[in-house]
Amino acid sequence: QVQLAESGGGLVQAGGSLRLSCVASARTFTTYAMGWFRQAPGKEREFVAAINWSGSSTQYADSVKGRFTISRGNAKNSQNLQMNSLKPEDTAVYYCAADGRFPTVVAGKGDYWGQGTQVTVSS
Secondary structure, eight states: OOOEEEEOOEEEETTOOEEEEEEESSGGGGGSEEEEEEEOTTSOOEEEEEEOTTSSOEEEOTTTTTTEEEEEOTTSSEEEEEEOSOOGGGOEEEEEEEESSHHHHHTTOOSEEOOOEEEEEEO
């Protein structure tokens, strides 16, 4: 069974940085689009960023543009999310997602999801 494993979450002060990573257990994900979503307590899950299989196309939520950067890992079956200038409102569980189609990932309808990693930003 294919799995997505996130890592890199933690506690950071406002203005700080964190780097999240997600690795897929199958090499077939080198041709999959991948993305990040987040869910804060009491709120619905929301789109954060997505990247196509080659890394040539990315999309970001307005709330993170200019602060977060999504990239593919060297092995291509992974992705990273560099989060800078973090704000308390970025506090959430961050989920990795993957699908064969980029628009499907962006829409939050990907076939594959990770378990999530907690990001907490203190003020």
